[in-house]
Amino acid sequence: MSALAAYWRSTVGKKMVMAVTGLILFAYVLVHMLGNLQLFAGDGGKAINEYAAFLHSTRAAPLLWGARIVLLACITLHVWAAIALTIQAWGARPVGYAKRKYREADYYARTMIWSGPIIGAFVVYHVLHLTLGMGGAPFEELNAYGNVIRGFSIPCVAIFYIIAVLMLMAHFRHGLWSWFQTIGWSHPAHDGARRCVANVLTAIVVIGDLSFPIAVLLKLVTIPGGAA
Amino acid sequence: MKLDPRIPSGPLEDKWTRRKNGVALVSPANKKKSTIIVVGTGLAGASAAASLGELGYTVKAFTFHDSARRAHSIAAQGGINAAKNYQNDGDSTYRLFYETLKGGDFRAREGNVYRLAEVSNNIIDQCVAQGVPFARDYDGHLANRSFGGAQVSRTFYARGQTGQQLLLGAYSALSKNVGAGTVQLHHRKEMVDVVVVDGRARGIITRDLVTGELESHAGEAVLLCTGGYSNVFYLSTNAKNCNVSANWRAYKRGAGFANPCYTQIHPTCIPVAGDYQSKLTLMSESLRNDGRVWVPLKADDARSPDQIPVSDRDYFLERIYPSYGNLAPRDISSRAAKRMCDEGRGVGPGGRGVFLDLADSIKRLGHGVIEERYGNLIEMYERITGEDPYRVPMRIYPAVHYTMGGLWVDYDLMSSLPGLFVLGEANFSDHGANRLGASALMQGLADGYFVIPTTIGDYLANSKLPKVAPDRAEFTEARQSSAAFIQKLLAVKGHRTVDSFHKALGLILWEHCGMGRTKESLTTAITKVRALREEFWADVRVPGEAADLNQEIEKAARVADYFEMGEVMCRDALLREESCGGHFREEHQTEEGEAKRDDENFCHAAVWEYAGSGKDAIRNVEPLAFEVVHLAQRSYK
Amino acid sequence: MKLTLHIWRQKARADKGGFVRYPLADVTEHMSFLEMLDVLNEELVVKGEEPVHFEHDCREGICGCCGAVVNGQAHGPQKGTTLCQLHMRHFHDNDEIWIEPFRSKAFPILKDLIVDRGAFDRVIQAGGFIAVRTGSAPDANGITVSKEASDLAMDAAECIGCGACVASCPNGSASLFVSAKLSQLGLLPQGQPERLKRALAMIRKAEEEGFGYCSNYGECEAVCPKRISIHHIARANCDYHKASFTVWQGTGGKAAR
Known part of the structure; x- marks a missing residue:
C-alpha cells in the first residue's frame, strides 16, 4: 500500500485532508466576501457588475473554471472525509450515556457534522439563486448588484441566508482553531494567538457576509430608480 | 530449615563482582527452554520480566491488575537514591551503603546492602535512557534533593511522582518485550498457590479474576515480586489490593518468612478522619525538606495554628535531633510524633496529628518555588481535607507504610524453597529493621534489572530440572486445595462483611503491634487475633459465586491469610526482645526514649517456618555477620 | 447527607x-x-x-x-x-x-462499573517505549536535556492511563492518551531515533483498537485528572504527518513496528 493510501486510511490523515480542504474553502469564502463588498461602493452597482462581468469574461474563464474545479474537489474530499470519520466515531461508542455533561466541547464544535450539511444545502441554493438565477426572484444575467438586492428583499431568502452565515460562523469558529491542532501547529506559547486568529478571521467573514442582507433589508443599498 | 545466605567471600566491595564472575551461564540456546514465571508487575516484577525476556528466557508474567502499569510502586512519591555524587557533596557507594545499613539499625546483611548501593548508579542510567523525565536543573543536568536519614543530596526525583515514572519506565520495557513476543503477560490473574515438585518451586496456580477459573502454569523457576503486607493493618498507605497472599501461600509451601515484625510507620500521612476511612494517604517525606514539624508547647492548646506565636510552639524534631532536624529517619520521627500526641499536644480531631508547616519556606523561597516542588502534593492534601496548606499548616500523623520483613532470600534472591526467588518489597533482604526514604524504588529496580538476570542463570545452569507438565498430580492437588479454600469461604454464609473483619484485625494490630509494642500488648494481640479468626470462619459473609468476577472472594481470601500472618507478626515481635528500627519494644529503650538494640542476643534475622495447619510456626535464625561496619547506637542528634 | x-x-x-x-x-x-x-x-x-x-x-x-x-x-x-x-x-x-x-x-x-482497558496496553506495546536494553545505558548525565523539554515531557508523562479521555470524548478517541506518550518520548533526546516510527505504530494501533478520531473538542483535557494538554495531540499529529511520508513502511506498515 502506498504511503498516501495509508495516510488517507488513517483518521489523522483524513483530518489533515479536511484541514487543507477546509482552509481552501475558507479562503474562497473570504475572497468571495471581499469581492462582494463592492456592493457598498455607492456607485449604483457599477463596480460590482464590472467585477462580475470580468469573472465571466473569456479572459477570466480559466481562472473561474479552475476555481470551480478546485472548490468542487475540496468540497468532495471534505465531505467524504467528514462522513467516513463520523461513521467511525459513532462506531467507537455503540452505547451512549444516560447523562452527559460537557465541560469543554462547546456547541459549535459538537455540531460541526450538522452545520456542515446545512451549509452544503445552502451553497446549492446559493448557486441556484445567484449564479443560475433560479432563486425565485427576477434574475438578470451579469447584473449582480440588482440580483442581490432583489433576492435579499424577499425576507425569507434573506433569513435563510443569515441562518446559513451563522452556521458558517459556528463551522469556522471551531474549524479554524482546530486547523492548527490538526496540522500540528501547537505550542502553549501560541495558544492565545491561535484562538484569536480563528475568532478574528471568523468575525471578518461573518460580519462581511451578514452586512449584505442586512443592508438590503434596511434599504441601505438600493437599485437606482427604486426598481425593487 | 537450612538458611545459607551464600554471601560471596572477599572484600565487601568485590563481593558482587566476584559473584558475577562466578555464576554459571546459560547458553543462548538453552535460555529459551527455561520458562520463568514472574508474579507481580511492579518495579521489581516488570523490570525482571523485561530483562529476562530480553536475555532470551521464556517469560510468563502475571498481574492481578487490568494492566501492568497499576502496581503500587506507582504511588511512591519522593524519589530514588543513587550514589552518583553529581552534587560533589562527598557521596560514594560506601556512604550510601553505610547510611542504608545504619538506617536499618544494623539488621541487614552487609553484602546485600553494599550491592544495592553499587548498582544504584546503573538504575539511574537505565531509567534516563528509557525516557524517565527526572527533574533537571537549568543547565540540563539531573537535579537531586535531600531525603530523610541522609546527609548528602542523592535523591533523584520526577516531581512528586517518581514511583510512577519509574514504574512506567519498567512497564514500557515490559511492553516492548510483550510486543516482541519475548514475554507473555497475563492480566487479571492472581496467584493462589506455588506448586512444588521434588522439593523445587516448579509452577503456580492462578485464579482468573474475571471468570474465576483456576489455572496451572509450569516453569523452571518462580519469581515472586508481590510487594509488602502493610495492609494487614487494614489502614495503611498501601493500595487497597496490596496483600500478603502470594507470599503467604509460598510460606506455607516451604519458604521461610523473615522478620515479619519489621514494619515501617511513615511519619507524614494525612490523619484518619472517620471510621469509614478506607486507606491512608501519604504526604511525601520530601515535604520535610521545606516543612517544619511542630506542636503547641502546652497540652490541649485549642487555638488555631495562626494564633499560636512561635514562642508557644515546639518544633520538636529540630529540638530533639538538632543535626538532622526535620529530616530525622522515619521510625524516629514517627515515634517522636506519637510521644507528642501521647502528651496531649496533638492537633486536629482526636488529637492524633502534628503540624507540618510550610509557612517559613513560603516566606523564604516564595509561593512559586514551593508550588513547583510540591504542587501536586499540596493539591492532593487540599482535595482530601478541604484545607489549603499555603495558608493553614498541614496536619500529619504516622501510618503504616512499608514492610521490611518478607520472604527470606539468600544473596542470589532465592528463598529457602529452591527455585522460588523473591524480589523487591516482598523479600526481607536490604533494609534491615527500617528503610530509608527513596530506597524502596532503588531496591525493587536493583533486584529486577541487575541482580536476578545474573543470579537466576546460576540456579538454572546448576540444577537438574526435568520438564514438568501442568497436568501433574502436584498441580492438580494445589488447584483442588485452592478451589476448596474458596468454597469454604463461600460456604460460611454468615452475617459480617469481610471488610468489617479486616478493620477489626487492623485495629487490634495497630493498637498492640503498632508503633510501640510490649510483651503484654503482643500477648493480648495474639489472643485477640485468634479469637477474631475463629469468628471470621464462623460468621463471614461472602456473596456471589466462585466462577465469576467476585471482588468479595478476592478480599476474603486475602483477609484469611492476614489472620495467620498477623499472628506470626505478633509472635515475631514478642520474641524479639529488643528495639530496632521500626520494631519498638517499650521495655527496651534508652533514657531519652530511643530504640535500644541488643546486639548480643538479636543480631540476627528471625525466619519463620510453616509447621503445618494448626501448629505454631517455628522460629529459625540467620546470624548477621558484620565484617566491615562497627555496630553503633544509631544517633541522629 | x-x-x-x-x-x-x-x-x-x-x-x-x-x-x-x-x-x-x-x-x-x-x-x-x-x-x-x-x-x-x-x-x-x-x-x-x-x-x-x-x-x-x-x-x-x-x-x-x-x-x-x-x-x-x-x-x-x-x-x-x-x-x-x-x-x-x-x-x-x-x-x-x-x-x-x-x-x-x-x-x-x-461487570458493573469495571471495563477492560487492555487496548491501552496494546497501544503501548506497539511502540510506546524507548527500546533500550537493560544494562546498555550510558551515564545518566551524559545526555543533557533542557529543563523546558524535560518539564514538558514530564507534563505528558503524568498520564495515569485511566481512560477518562476516551470516556469523555464525543468520538471515543484515545488521542490524548496516545499523544501523551508520544509527546513524552518525542520531546526527549533519548526518544529521537524511534520518534517517527513510534508515532505511526501507536496511532495506527489505536485506530485498529476501535478508538474514534480527534475533533479537537478539548473535552479530554477538561476531564483529565492530570490535566494533560491537547497540545500533545498537535505534536503527535505533526510527527504522524511527517512519519507518513518519510518513514519507509514496506508492506502494510509492518516496518513501522
Whole structure:
C-alpha cells in the first residue's frame, strides 16, 4: 500500500485532508466576501457588475473554471472525509450515556457534522439563486448588484441566508482553531494567538457576509430608480 | 530449615563482582527452554520480566491488575537514591551503603546492602535512557534533593511522582518485550498457590479474576515480586489490593518468612478522619525538606495554628535531633510524633496529628518555588481535607507504610524453597529493621534489572530440572486445595462483611503491634487475633459465586491469610526482645526514649517456618555477620 | 447527607445491564466517593446482595484503576481529580447521582462499573517505549536535556492511563492518551531515533483498537485528572504527518513496528 493510501486510511490523515480542504474553502469564502463588498461602493452597482462581468469574461474563464474545479474537489474530499470519520466515531461508542455533561466541547464544535450539511444545502441554493438565477426572484444575467438586492428583499431568502452565515460562523469558529491542532501547529506559547486568529478571521467573514442582507433589508443599498 | 545466605567471600566491595564472575551461564540456546514465571508487575516484577525476556528466557508474567502499569510502586512519591555524587557533596557507594545499613539499625546483611548501593548508579542510567523525565536543573543536568536519614543530596526525583515514572519506565520495557513476543503477560490473574515438585518451586496456580477459573502454569523457576503486607493493618498507605497472599501461600509451601515484625510507620500521612476511612494517604517525606514539624508547647492548646506565636510552639524534631532536624529517619520521627500526641499536644480531631508547616519556606523561597516542588502534593492534601496548606499548616500523623520483613532470600534472591526467588518489597533482604526514604524504588529496580538476570542463570545452569507438565498430580492437588479454600469461604454464609473483619484485625494490630509494642500488648494481640479468626470462619459473609468476577472472594481470601500472618507478626515481635528500627519494644529503650538494640542476643534475622495447619510456626535464625561496619547506637542528634 | 444513587449494574460482558436505584443515608462530607460506595456495598453484602463492582486500588489518584462517569462527567464534577480523590463535600443533601461505566467500543464492560482497558496496553506495546536494553545505558548525565523539554515531557508523562479521555470524548478517541506518550518520548533526546516510527505504530494501533478520531473538542483535557494538554495531540499529529511520508513502511506498515 502506498504511503498516501495509508495516510488517507488513517483518521489523522483524513483530518489533515479536511484541514487543507477546509482552509481552501475558507479562503474562497473570504475572497468571495471581499469581492462582494463592492456592493457598498455607492456607485449604483457599477463596480460590482464590472467585477462580475470580468469573472465571466473569456479572459477570466480559466481562472473561474479552475476555481470551480478546485472548490468542487475540496468540497468532495471534505465531505467524504467528514462522513467516513463520523461513521467511525459513532462506531467507537455503540452505547451512549444516560447523562452527559460537557465541560469543554462547546456547541459549535459538537455540531460541526450538522452545520456542515446545512451549509452544503445552502451553497446549492446559493448557486441556484445567484449564479443560475433560479432563486425565485427576477434574475438578470451579469447584473449582480440588482440580483442581490432583489433576492435579499424577499425576507425569507434573506433569513435563510443569515441562518446559513451563522452556521458558517459556528463551522469556522471551531474549524479554524482546530486547523492548527490538526496540522500540528501547537505550542502553549501560541495558544492565545491561535484562538484569536480563528475568532478574528471568523468575525471578518461573518460580519462581511451578514452586512449584505442586512443592508438590503434596511434599504441601505438600493437599485437606482427604486426598481425593487 | 537450612538458611545459607551464600554471601560471596572477599572484600565487601568485590563481593558482587566476584559473584558475577562466578555464576554459571546459560547458553543462548538453552535460555529459551527455561520458562520463568514472574508474579507481580511492579518495579521489581516488570523490570525482571523485561530483562529476562530480553536475555532470551521464556517469560510468563502475571498481574492481578487490568494492566501492568497499576502496581503500587506507582504511588511512591519522593524519589530514588543513587550514589552518583553529581552534587560533589562527598557521596560514594560506601556512604550510601553505610547510611542504608545504619538506617536499618544494623539488621541487614552487609553484602546485600553494599550491592544495592553499587548498582544504584546503573538504575539511574537505565531509567534516563528509557525516557524517565527526572527533574533537571537549568543547565540540563539531573537535579537531586535531600531525603530523610541522609546527609548528602542523592535523591533523584520526577516531581512528586517518581514511583510512577519509574514504574512506567519498567512497564514500557515490559511492553516492548510483550510486543516482541519475548514475554507473555497475563492480566487479571492472581496467584493462589506455588506448586512444588521434588522439593523445587516448579509452577503456580492462578485464579482468573474475571471468570474465576483456576489455572496451572509450569516453569523452571518462580519469581515472586508481590510487594509488602502493610495492609494487614487494614489502614495503611498501601493500595487497597496490596496483600500478603502470594507470599503467604509460598510460606506455607516451604519458604521461610523473615522478620515479619519489621514494619515501617511513615511519619507524614494525612490523619484518619472517620471510621469509614478506607486507606491512608501519604504526604511525601520530601515535604520535610521545606516543612517544619511542630506542636503547641502546652497540652490541649485549642487555638488555631495562626494564633499560636512561635514562642508557644515546639518544633520538636529540630529540638530533639538538632543535626538532622526535620529530616530525622522515619521510625524516629514517627515515634517522636506519637510521644507528642501521647502528651496531649496533638492537633486536629482526636488529637492524633502534628503540624507540618510550610509557612517559613513560603516566606523564604516564595509561593512559586514551593508550588513547583510540591504542587501536586499540596493539591492532593487540599482535595482530601478541604484545607489549603499555603495558608493553614498541614496536619500529619504516622501510618503504616512499608514492610521490611518478607520472604527470606539468600544473596542470589532465592528463598529457602529452591527455585522460588523473591524480589523487591516482598523479600526481607536490604533494609534491615527500617528503610530509608527513596530506597524502596532503588531496591525493587536493583533486584529486577541487575541482580536476578545474573543470579537466576546460576540456579538454572546448576540444577537438574526435568520438564514438568501442568497436568501433574502436584498441580492438580494445589488447584483442588485452592478451589476448596474458596468454597469454604463461600460456604460460611454468615452475617459480617469481610471488610468489617479486616478493620477489626487492623485495629487490634495497630493498637498492640503498632508503633510501640510490649510483651503484654503482643500477648493480648495474639489472643485477640485468634479469637477474631475463629469468628471470621464462623460468621463471614461472602456473596456471589466462585466462577465469576467476585471482588468479595478476592478480599476474603486475602483477609484469611492476614489472620495467620498477623499472628506470626505478633509472635515475631514478642520474641524479639529488643528495639530496632521500626520494631519498638517499650521495655527496651534508652533514657531519652530511643530504640535500644541488643546486639548480643538479636543480631540476627528471625525466619519463620510453616509447621503445618494448626501448629505454631517455628522460629529459625540467620546470624548477621558484620565484617566491615562497627555496630553503633544509631544517633541522629 | 442522604443520597439517591442510580448505578449501572451489569452481570457480565454479554449481559444487557441497566440502572438500579439505591437510596443511601448517613453519607458524610469527608468521605471519598469510593468510600461512599464502600458504605453502600457493606449494606448490600449484609443484605445478601452482590455488591457493586468497581475498579480501584491506590485511592490516591495515581494508579489509574478507578473511574466512572458521574452525572455525565468522567471522574465526576471536580476538575483534575480522579474518582477516588473526589470527596462528598462536592455533593449536597438529597442529590441524585448517576453512576455509569466508561463507555467505548474499545473498553468492553466486564461487570458493573469495571471495563477492560487492555487496548491501552496494546497501544503501548506497539511502540510506546524507548527500546533500550537493560544494562546498555550510558551515564545518566551524559545526555543533557533542557529543563523546558524535560518539564514538558514530564507534563505528558503524568498520564495515569485511566481512560477518562476516551470516556469523555464525543468520538471515543484515545488521542490524548496516545499523544501523551508520544509527546513524552518525542520531546526527549533519548526518544529521537524511534520518534517517527513510534508515532505511526501507536496511532495506527489505536485506530485498529476501535478508538474514534480527534475533533479537537478539548473535552479530554477538561476531564483529565492530570490535566494533560491537547497540545500533545498537535505534536503527535505533526510527527504522524511527517512519519507518513518519510518513514519507509514496506508492506502494510509492518516496518513501522
